[in-house]
Amino acid sequence: ILNVEQSPQSLHVQEGDSTNFTCSFPSSNFYALHWYRWETAKSPEALFVMTLNGDEKKKGRISATLNTKEGYSYLYIKGSQPEDSATYLCALDRGSTLGRLYFGRGTQLTVWP
Amino acid sequence: DTAVSQTPKYLVTQMGNDKSIKCEQNLGHDTMYWYKQDSKKFLKIMFSYNNKELIINETVPNRFSPKSPDKAHLNLHINSLELGDSAVYFCASSPLDGTRGDEQFFGPGTRLTVL
Numbered sequence: 001i002l003n004v005e006q007s008p009q010s011l012h013v014q015e016g017d018s019t020n021f022t023c024s025f026p027s028s029n030f031y032a033l034h035w036y037r038w039e040t041a042k043s044p045e046a047l048f049v050m051t052l053n054g055d056e057k058k059k060g061r062i063s064a065t066l067n068t069k070e071g072y073s074y075l076y077i078k079g080s081q082p083e084d085s086a087t088y089l090c091a092l093d094r095g096s097t098l099g100r101l102y103f104g105r106g107t108q109l110t111v112w113p
Numbered sequence: 114d115t116a117v118s119q120t121p122k123y124l125v126t127q128m129g130n131d132k133s134i135k136c137e138q139n140l141g142h143d144t145m146y147w148y149k150q151d152s153k154k155f156l157k158i159m160f161s162y163n164n165k166e167l168i169i170n171e172t173v174p175n176r177f178s179p180k181s182p183d184k185a186h187l188n189l190h191i192n193s194l195e196l197g198d199s200a201v202y203f204c205a206s207s208p209l210d211g212t213r214g215d216e217q218f219f220g221p222g223t224r225l226t227v228l
Contacts, residue, residue: 034216034217042221043203043219043220043221043222044156044203044217044219045219046216046217046218049215049216087154089156097168097169098144098161098163098168098169098209099144099146099161099163099168099169099207099209099215099217100158100161100169101158101217103155103156103157105153105154105155106154
């Protein structure tokens with residue numbers, strides 16, 4: 001069993017707050033780390049795919065960093081808005097089986113107006 | 114102009130029945146997947162196909178049988194439905210052209226309820 005851990009499990013913030021959450025994964029046999037955004041009653045949508053140690057990616061107010069040596073990735077949201085409310089999933093690709101992703105259980109973010 | 118589509122969106126059926134869920138992608142991707150979302154919203158991989166060839170076959174009861182008639186379609190057939198099969202099933206696709214960064218594109222999900 002391969003554990004991809006996400007913390008916290010849920011998070012409630014006020015509009016305008018900045019927030020961050022963590023994805024931890026085994027550092028051995030790393031190939032890529034995915035972040036997905038999953039709104040209620042919709043389907044997951046890819047935010048980032050990160051492959052290199054030290055990678056930093058940004059999309060609008062959302063950014064992510066990657067440390068493959070210690071096995072973690074952070075997702076940051078600057079100035080949270082109610083429309084950022086969603087579950088954020090990370091998924092590890094170890095490169096051993098084509099397309100096989102190991103998903104974490106997600107961090108559920110609620111942004112209050 | 115839906116990229117990954119699934120039918121039906123909702124499926125309510127009796128225990129013991131056989132049912133199918135269809136998935137189609139118009140992205141030209143080589144690889145397609147079926148995931149099951151459990152009651153705690155956890156996504157579990159069930160199957161994947163690459164160019165109609167089965168790649169991933171997780172520990173899934175053999176009542177579940179995927180079929181890929183061509184690389185744009187991956188259907189899921191479930192025999193002898195059980196109460197525990199009730200879940201949301203997501204189809205996904207990815208290009209997997211050999212470069213890293215192959216994000217997966219998910220369909221809207223099919224909510225299966227077994228009574």
